[in-house]
Amino acid sequence: MRSRYSAFALGRGDYLAATQDAPATAEELTRAAREGVWVGLTVLATAAGGAQDERGEVEFEARCLEGATLVRLRERSRFRRAPGWRYEGGTPSVTREKLERNAPCPCGSGKKLKKCHLG
Numbered sequence: 001m002r003s004r005y006s007a008f009a010l011g012r013g014d015y016l017a018a019t020q021d022a023p024a025t026a027e028e029l030t031r032a033a034r035e036g037v038w039v040g041l042t043v044l045a046t047a048a049g050g051a052q053d054e055r056g057e058v059e060f061e062a063r064c065l066e067g068a069t070l071v072r073l074r075e076r077s078r079f080r081r082a083p084g085w086r087y088e089g090g091t092p093s094v095t096r097e098k099l100e101r102n103a104p105c106p107c108g109s110g111k112k113l114k115k116c117h118l119g
Contacts, residue, residue: 001043001058001077004087008062009038020087021080036064036071037117039107045076055080063106065117070097070106 007015013030040063049056059076077090099106105116 001060001079002041005038005041005060005062008033019084022087022089036066038062038064039105039117044074049079049085053081056085065099065106066096068099068101068113068118070099071095072097 004016004019007013007019011030011033013026013028013033016029016033017024017026042061043058044061045057045059047057049058056079057076058079059074061072061074064071064073072095073092074094075090075092078088079085080088099113101112101114101118103113105111105113107116109116
């Protein structure tokens with residue numbers, strides 16, 4: 001999960017396409033990854049996915065900024081080993097919250113949003 005989040009943050013659609021079962025092109029995934037500025041990932045729970053497991057699940061919340069709007073993507077993702085872990089799918093829940101310019105930046109820098117990601 002962390003490697004896929006990092007790929008989204010870096011706009012690496014090629015990696016995202018190579019590590020999932022769902023049909024999507026690297027170009028589509030790169031475009032989706034670059035729609036915002038990714039500012040955080042919290043892994044909330046895991047099920048299986050150990051060294052001996054063939055399947056695993058990860059519940060997470062990823063956060064990105066689209067201008068002054070914080071987008072929270074929460075999902076319980078399914079993965080399978082084949083070789084390496086491949087994303088099988090999940091049902092995302094997306095919420096959007098308009099942030100004030102003087103609010104703390106959600107990236108955790110300790111700066112105000114206007115001085116950090118809106119600067």
